[in-house]
Amino acid sequence: METVTVSAKYQVVIPRAIRQSLGIQPGQKIQVFLYNNRVEFVPVKRMRQMRGFLKGIDATLERDADRV
Helix, strand or coil, X not given: CCCCCCCXXXXXXXXXXXXXXXXXXXXXXXXXEEECCEEEEEECCCHHHHCCCCCCCCCCCCCXXXXX
């Protein structure tokens, strides 16, 4: 776990190891959420990059008897 400091302008630096593991590049958009009293940063990816990310997922599901 890494610790960062908030600057006087409320800026933080994302540690290098985290930037590299998530592939974050300069200028990339990141969504910021308040969740359970914490701040979460989620990199925004283009839809083209998301293509196929669910490949291999099990799409079978159990249906209710009245939905068969």
